[in-house]
Amino acid sequence: MLSVVVIIIFIIQQSYPTYQLETIQAVLSSTVDLHCSVVNQNLESINPAKIVWIRDDQADIVSLDSVITVRDSRLSILTMDNNDRQERTLRIINIEEQDHGLYRCIQGDITLNEILLDVLIPPRIISHTPEHMHMTVREGRDAEFSCIATGHPTPTIIWHVNGLSRPGIVATIEGKNESVLILRNISRYDSGRVDCSASNTLSTVNRQFLLYVKYKPMVTVPFHLSYFRLYDSATITCQVCSIPSSTVFDIFRPKKAVPIKKGVKDQFEGFINETCRQLTKTIYLSHPSLFGPYVCRARNSLGVNHAEFIIKELNQSTKHMKSITERRPSSTLSTIINLSTPSIFTTTNDTQLKIVTTELIAQKNQAYGSSISVLLLIILCLL
Structure with a gap:
């Protein structure tokens, strides 16, 4: 009797070999096949039950033999029957995120196969601060940006300021996969792009913010000292960069509140770029009083700044020795x-x-x- 039981167990083990948990990775919108097969040897006498696919995490019976039992047009059963084997392959097309989970193929009370379907999801930034994608901050203060990203595997979030990794405080909030970038004591040179990048094994996505740093005018002049002759025409140039744009930008004499007008023949003002302007004036030096110090001054809502320069008179008078035309003969x-x-x-x-x-x-x-x-x-x- 014992020998008969051993033989039956051996037959069952041969008909239903042991299985190992299998993991299949699939990308969103792709198609995946979950295979399940059983050997026909002594099938009717041992276990005549139908092959069933079950979704464990939802406790759903997905299929009964070759029939799909759930309302999902994306699912189908591929069957193959012959003398040696029966196969019931569960096909899922247009994979969605909710398809992730554990699937089991059973026959009666015997598990034929067990598959973990791992759905890979490209990264996606679902929230960010500031929402309107640009920020204006006064120079010397802090600027804070944040990004929340989803995906599978969990995306890694990194930050760049104007294409470079800038020292800052980066905090990660667990559970939300949120990354916060805090830039301390920002300067005008931080103006530009701030990029948030979320990456996993599938791809990388970006959000680009524009950072505007407000600062009082920065005034420069090409030459701080220039020489001209009396009655020359002197062309002088100065530049200013500021955010917001300067409301006052002109050339003055020191301690004077009104821009220079005396001797001005021509002037031109134009933009160098979005934040910088250039002023060019031509002064006819018709009087010695027009020589001396000048200031190029600019003002905006944050303050005033200036740059000094001097126009000096160029003296080229040459002293010549008078010729000696007569001398007394008694000269010694x-x-x-x-x-x-x-x-x-x-x-x-x-x-x-x-x-x-x-x-x-x-x-x-x-x-x-x-x-x-x-x-x-x-x-x-x-x-």
């Missing part, structure tokens, strides 16, 4: 020395000094020669 070497005083060195260059010295020596030699000639004539007369 002391005359040359007296003429070659340090005052000459301070008013002429080396070349001019050499010319003057040569002329004086020549005149001295001429006077000396004339004296010798007169002396010889007197001697001859006496003889």
Whole structure:
């Protein structure tokens, strides 16, 4: 009797081999087949029951043999019967997120197969702050952004400011997969894009915020010191960058509240970019009073700033030594020395000094020669 029981158990084990839990991953909108088969050996005598598919997590009977028992047009049973084996494959098309779960194929009280269907879901950002996708903050204060993402596997959220990883405080709120970026003490150079990226094994999605940092005007001038001649036309340029745009932007004399008007021949103002402007003025320097210090001043709702520059007069008068046209014949070497005083060195260059010295020596030699000639004539007369 014992031997008969052992034989029956052996037959059952051969007809229904042991199974292992199988995991199948499927992407949203794809199609998946869940296979289940049974060997026909002694099928009728051992277990004539029909093959059934069950959804464990919902306690639903999905199919009975080849018939789908739930209202879902996406489900179907593929059957194959032959002398050796019966197969009942559960096909699910256009996979949805709710299809995730444990499926069991049974016959009577025997489990033939057990499959965990793991539905892979691309990342999706379902909420973000600010909602209108842009933020304006005053320079020196903090800016806070947040993103909540869903997907399977759980997405990883990373942040970039103007394409770079900027040091900041990133907090992750468990249970919601929410990431919060806090930028401390922001500056005008943080203005631009703030990107929130959520990634998993399937793909990456992004949300792009625009950050505007308000700051008082930043004024620059290309040249802080320029030289011009009297009656020249001086072209001067200054630039300002600010958010919000400057309400006052002009060139003034120091401590004056009204922009310069005297001598202005022409002026032009234009935008360099969204936040920067340039002012160019041409001043006709018709009077010495137009030389001196100037300031380029700009003001917006956050404050005032300025840059200073100076216009100086260019003097090119050259002092020339007067030519010596007449000298007394009795001029001596002391005359040359007296003429070659340090005052000459301070008013002429080396070349001019050499010319003057040569002329004086020549005149001295001429006077000396004339004296010798007169002396010889007197001697001859006496003889």
